[in-house]
Amino acid sequence: MTDATDQFETRLRQSATETEALLTSLLSEAPLPDEIGRPQNLMAAMRHGSLNGGKRLRPFLLRQAAEMLGGPKDAALRVGVALECIHCYSLIHDDLPAMDDDDLRRGQPTVHKAFDEATAILAGDSLLTFAFDIIAAPETELADRLKTELVLTLARAAGAGGMAGGQALDLAAEKVTPDEAGIVTLQAMKTGALLRFACEGGAIVAGATADDRQRLRAFGEKIGLAFQLADDLLDVTSDAATMGKATGKDAARGKGTLVSLHGTAWAEQQLDTLAKEASALLEPYGTKAAILQQAARFIADRTS
Template identity: 55%
Template sequence: MTFDFVQHLASAAKRIDTALEDILHNQAGEMEITRPARLIAAMRHGALNGGKRLRPVLMMESAALFDADPGQVVPAACALELIHCYSLVHDDLPAMDDDDLRRGQPTVHKAFDDATAILAGDALLTLAFDIIADEKIHQDPAVRLRLSRELARAAGIGGMAGGQMLDLESEHRQRTEAEIRQLQAMKTGALLRYACRAGAILAQASPEDVDSLTRFGEIIGLAFQLADDLLDVEASPEAMGKATGKDAEAGKATLVGLLGPEKTRQELVQLLDDANKLLEPFGERARVLRALAGFIVTRPS
């Protein structure tokens, strides 16, 4: 039977959507007092809006290489996706990227208000660490602690949040190629790197295999950002479900702006080749990861 990647990706994304629906419920949990309806509604608006779920799917497929229990992986993947969703809610705020649309829908601060969007992002971030610490993630508390600490570092000062700060500081300022690569490795790459690395850690893969998946995640992180920058330059707002051309408008430094579209495409081809070489030792078991790498490079939105 021919492998249908598009159907597989849609099915995996649906599994994450269903799990997130269950997580973002209205009933107060143990040691919670109540869950304000407006806050939950804003959190759901920011998290249940039809995303591709690439980060959690990457974690799921990385863990699947080593036969990890999906019942453990899906909640951990949801924790990662909640971090990603919080970052989008905050990035869209007027003080940051000031976007009105996200995936063709009003952004959280437009659908609600700025204060509610800030609180929704805060709550999504906090909930992620509640989930990753749960015993159902893994029976070994040392594994849960490692996943939690590495998630904090991928999302925090030296990862995504720090990269966003560097990106804001890059507006209308010249950046070297090395500086741009560093900020992109933090802003976008850190969570994608974590997704692949955490899948291997959760499955208790060998240190060598964890290193291989970590490097794969680094390559995919850079490829994702390069493809995203190309789309910002070349795709229509309708295809993207949000405004395009905003990096140039804000005077932000990007590798596409520095290297040009053609050299960027050439680098994407090389990155995809490098990613596939890392997966060769895993053979047919890595077919979904190979397909994901190709999708990230060639996606239309």
């Protein structure tokens, strides 16, 4: 293992620990000001769906982008946690019987299995709305204009024109297989939109220039494509014990992916290309970009 890889993995673990600690604190049963109460079972389901391990990659990307551009660390941590709430809500809802119908998530029972379907829906709803609470709260020490920009950009990434719309396209793809362009659009929405926000959001937290923000956005788009391509490849080549969730689902449902269209060798080559292109976008930042460049390679090469 190289020094750069070792430093990246150390930073990733540290960020995950800090993200988990703040999320744990925010999801306590003690009501916040203006909250009437926090039902015990609902809070337990929210914690089950969000405090179950994971690499916390999206908050990590946001924090690293903000740090590279000189942004405030505490605010970046809080916005990263808000982003993780959105991501976890989406997983809870995606796992429901009406959607992907999964029993396992990160090696543990999914929320609707550990609790029930109604509680899982409400836990997802609550995490979704709580994300915007975290950004808007006074504890997130950013200028109001930056908070507004974060809320708008995250809402666009998570809603009908982003992640949620991508899930709708994904469900439709089980009935009518899209062409290659359709698959790319689906994946850019369902998976790529939040990863793109993670990188662009870090630039917003830092109050960066429009040029910096666009460069980080483009970086996020590249790694978003790589993340989903790696996921599709692992669905073919890995197993449930390694992944912590069911594999082989795409083939079983006849769902078209870029891997099914082009094969595993093409996918591996394309992942290498995407990692290199993403890394090249950050060359103007010199050594400050090293961790994010390592992240691009990590996403392309991941095994779980």
